Amino acid sequence: MEWVAWVSVIAALLAVVAVTLAILNRRALVGHGVPIKPSAAGPGARGSAGEGDAAHTLVAFVANPTKPGVPALRDAAIQACAARYLPEPLWFDTTVEDPGIGQARDAVAAGAEVVIAVGGDGTVRAVAEGLTGTDAAMALVPQGTGNLLARNLDLPLNDVDALLRIALTGSTRAIDVGWVRVVRDETEVEDDIAEADPAAVVPEETPPDTAEPSRDHIFLVIAGLGFDAAMVADTDEQLKARVGWIAYFVAGIKHLRGRRMRLEMKLDDGPWLPFRLRSLLFGNVGRLPGGITLLPDAVIDDGILDIGAIDTRGGIAGWAQLFGEVAFQRFGFHNDLPNKIGKIDHLQAREVRVRSRDPQQLQVDGDTIGSALEVSARVDRKALQVRVP
Numbered sequence: 001m002e003w004v005a006w007v008s009v010i011a012a013l014l015a016v017v018a019v020t021l022a023i024l025n026r027r028a029l030v031g032h033g034v035p036i037k038p039s040a041a042g043p044g045a046r047g048s049a050g051e052g053d054a055a056h057t058l059v060a061f062v063a064n065p066t067k068p069g070v071p072a073l074r075d076a077a078i079q080a081c082a083a084r085y086l087p088e089p090l091w092f093d094t095t096v097e098d099p100g101i102g103q104a105r106d107a108v109a110a111g112a113e114v115v116i117a118v119g120g121d122g123t124v125r126a127v128a129e130g131l132t133g134t135d136a137a138m139a140l141v142p143q144g145t146g147n148l149l150a151r152n153l154d155l156p157l158n159d160v161d162a163l164l165r166i167a168l169t170g171s172t173r174a175i176d177v178g179w180v181r182v183v184r185d186e187t188e189v190e191d192d193i194a195e196a197d198p199a200a201v202v203p204e205e206t207p208p209d210t211a212e213p214s215r216d217h218i219f220l221v222i223a224g225l226g227f228d229a230a231m232v233a234d235t236d237e238q239l240k241a242r243v244g245w246i247a248y249f250v251a252g253i254k255h256l257r258g259r260r261m262r263l264e265m266k267l268d269d270g271p272w273l274p275f276r277l278r279s280l281l282f283g284n285v286g287r288l289p290g291g292i293t294l295l296p297d298a299v300i301d302d303g304i305l306d307i308g309a310i311d312t313r314g315g316i317a318g319w320a321q322l323f324g325e326v327a328f329q330r331f332g333f334h335n336d337l338p339n340k341i342g343k344i345d346h347l348q349a350r351e352v353r354v355r356s357r358d359p360q361q362l363q364v365d366g367d368t369i370g371s372a373l374e375v376s377a378r379v380d381r382k383a384l385q386v387r388v389p
Helices: 003-031 070-083 101-109 121-131 146-152 162-167 185-196 227-231 237-243 247-255 316-329
Strands: 059-063 092-095 112-120 137-142 171-185 218-219 220-227 263-266 273-277 279-283 305-312 342-349 351-364 369-389
Touching: 059 070, 059 101, 059 121, 070 112, 070 162, 101 112, 101 121, 112 121, 112 162, 121 137, 121 146, 121 218, 121 369, 137 146, 137 162, 162 369, 171 279, 171 351, 218 220, 218 351, 220 227, 220 263, 220 369, 227 263, 227 279, 227 351, 247 316, 263 279, 273 279, 273 305, 305 316, 305 351, 305 369, 316 342
Parallel strands: 059 092, 059 112, 112 137, 137 369
Antiparallel strands: 171 218, 171 369, 220 279, 220 351, 263 273, 263 351, 279 305, 305 342, 351 369
């Protein structure tokens, strides 16, 4: 046999071996859950939808129907899925009775691997609560005024097409989830007084505005007691609809001269320590609208709760000093001068307990949940999957 024939036989054998190895390798990858990218050419080409085969990724939208533009967004969502050869998405509307928790769980039960929250911070919180601890990823199409989590994830707030692209084809990242629980509220104090002296308490037909006891409330950005919660509670909804997050600062002016809180705080297994504060913040991340960074050391997936203890004295001068300190800490500058009349002290813990002499209003990601005398806060590390750029 001539050398040309031998070369042909060897080439044919090598080709057979290469094809066989390719087939075996493909089967091994599929068996171990590694996604196989389809060819980018031809009519059957598909874009990547994060992890997994795009053609088999079921997407669900949980939307607040009261937000403007949601009907048009539904059409855009169907088109975005079709353009990426995804199945037609599921669509769930939130209700007053269920702001998104049940809808998110229903979406997962129906097989959705990506659940997209369409609405403000309240909708995002509710969807996150429904998805926490599952393998489904949450994506965001923000429609609110604060859009706190979206800002901290660096999402393009005003670009719906880009938001849908990130939701359908972005990367998946595990982030921490914060929880705050009311350990003791006003009604329990009244119960104690009534037990000691039944005539001392006059029952009311309408219960006081107290937070729900023994229930964990999720937060993804910041929860807080004191000034910030009072500011959120007094924000005018109509003004917020017109000017956005600036309405919070308008409401805050009324509380600049409010009373300082007398608190005791316990970090992890440490002792109870006394504090006089205007506001106490529990943070998962630290950025707020307007370029404000309250908690510069907060990291969204470190499993640590960042705490901001805010205090001012001396009236407007104290608040001015505080605002200056907050503004400069964004750039890494810290004012270490003693006897400051406006300051924010930074602490860290995995769990914190706080008790107050007087009932204090409580907020989570810009939603008030009543008032409490004792609360606890903790963080679950990487308990929620989210889609990011």
